[in-house]
């Protein structure tokens with residue numbers, strides 16, 4: 001095969017680009033090969049001659065050729081020159097997206113529908129991807145006032161936190177750079193064990209504590225390990241929609257577990273409930289209704305779970321914040337049959353961007369969860385675990401928690417006073433003064449989904465209660481207000497503005 005002319009017509013070099021000339025030349029030749037503009041087996045110009053044609057240095061051409069030789073696009077035969085590799089397959093359409101510099105990549109033509117190379121989602125993948133659909137109204141740029149699950153970030157002791165980060169950063173060692181135990185850094189697991197014993201009445205050994213990327217990950221992992229597709233799960237109705245979607249994505253068939261003023265009522269479930277493999281509950285502060293599960297209901301549920309050999313997820317996301325009475329100890333601490341999977345979140349205790357929480361599993365399943373964590377879990381970065389450890393071990397978490405309780409209480413008071421003042425006959429508060437949100441039933445004839453759109457249009461992020469409904473009961477028509485992330489003044493002014501859209 002004769003020599004190809006590889007001049008300025010085929011290769012275009014642009015000295016204004018950030019991409020070095022040898023890289024541009026390499027990409028140009030590679031593209032010409034992949035697009036079959038250079039035939040398999042054809043000879044390339046000698047380096048000196050191409051350099052002259054393109055008005056660049058010979059070294060630039062040598063560098064580009066060397067790279068193409070190393071990657072197998074070209075072959076060199078001593079004495080006879082450099083050739084396009086004859087053995088490259090002809091159908092190289094698939095490679096189209098992989099070439100081009102970052103600058104050029106952005107300008108590449110998309111693959112046409114006829115090429116049809118998009119990977120297809122599995123049925124499971126479609127379940128997971130569908131979970132967000134229709135859940136949220138579209139929010140414009142807006143303050144996060146009334147967002148759910150966000151503590152008073154403006155009161156977070158950033159100075160203390162950054163000092164711990166600095167100290168830890170300075171003390172970093174080679175040990176801190178390698179792979180770590182997937183289930184979490186043991187000193188932090190010990191600290192969480194002590195903390196939850198003291199403040200939540202948890203009974204556990206540090207080995208039972210797994211450091212997670214938050215409760216959401218804990219729910220996903222636990223359901224993967226406990227459920228087969230089609231297994232029945234009893235789920236609070238109404239109940240936390242993200243937990244519901246995580247369970248559904250893992251194949252759960254959900255049965256409603258009714259919630260009233262005393263919390264979830266296992267007694268109200270019919271016989272189909274008896275086949276349940278798992279129960280999901282938020283006993284300390286029910287999400288979204290905000291009620292606290294009574295001690296009778298707790299004992300009843302644990303007894304029922306023991307008789308039917310059902311596991312229990314206790315989602316204890318914001319229980320340390322209780323304003324009218326001391327927080328009620330956890331369900332896990334009452335469970336003598338060791339079937340409770342206890343989940344806590346540092347998103348509410350510290351801040352959501354931390355992305356950290358903990359899962360406390362029954363001792364009989366520690367080994368299984370350790371194995372699973374190596375495959376699908378893995379705890380957050382060692383550095384952040386160490387910082388959190390120091391924050392707890394030096395007593396900052398306890399101090400922070402006590403301070404936040406007062407601050408959140410003031411914000412909560414501002415919310416209920418404002419609702420009482422501006423919306424007395426439109427909203428009726430339900431649940432207890434606790435946590436970081438308060439829910440109100442709508443007393444007028446307006447669906448919550450319509451109201452939250454109107455509220456979003458004036459810049460506030462309130463959640464519709466119906467999003468959390470399993471049965472679409474007319475009772476589940478309400479608004480869920482987060483009150484952690486606004487000053488009392490902001491909250492009061494916000495409710496006043498919201499009142500105008502009713």
Ligand SMILES: Cc1ncc(COP(=O)(O)O)c(C=O)c1O
Nearest residue numbers: 149214215216240287317345347
């Ligand atoms: C009931 C409930 N569980 C869990 C979470 C999420 O916790 P995490 O941020 O640790 O995933 C939230 C967040 O607001 C929640 O409301």
